[in-house]
Amino acid sequence: MEWFHCNKCFLRTGSKFAVSSCGHICCEACIKPQCVICGTSCSYLPITDKMKIQERVFFMDPMKLFQSRLEHITQSQIADFQRTQMQRATAYFKHKSVELEKRLKEVTQQSYQIAELKRENADLKSRNMELKQEMAELKKPLSQRRGSPGQFQTNSVQRISLPVAVASP
Ligand SMILES: [Zn+2]
Ligand SMILES: [Zn+2]
Secondary structure, X not given: OOOOOOOOOOOOOOOOEEEEOOOOEEEHHHOOOEOOOOOOEOOEEEOOOOOOHHHHHHHOOHHHHHHOOOOOOOHHHHHHHHHHHHHHHHHHHHHHHHHHHHHHHHHHXXXXXXXXXXXXXXXXXXXXXXXXXXXXXXXXXXXXXXXXXXXXXXXXXXXHHOOHHHHOO
């Protein structure tokens, strides 16, 4: 009797299970006075081998019912119940896989963005280094600057800046 699952958390093993009067299966942790699936006040029947035969049949292989003498419970009722349970699980896992796919896309997108940001950061860092070098260069006296032309040396500047009237006789 292990084909079913908790209709709330989709647990399959490792817990006791019960079926509610509203037809939902819950694990021990999900059993509440009001059904966690449909919200109706319900009673629970523990799913065990000690269930009455007319209760237990719903968890049995419908094919085996050929051998049973339960006229009031039809084979299709049982098959319907089990099919609904299966559909529930299928829908749940389908939804899960869609969610996971979406999440994977997000993560891929994020790692792409992180790579972009890292590249930008590296660019900014090297630009920052360049600016620091430029600043250091600007702080040096004119004469020590890389490639400063000779005509800009102090004495020549002074000579040039003398008023023309004073320089001429
Ligand atoms: Zn559960
Ligand atoms: Zn319910």
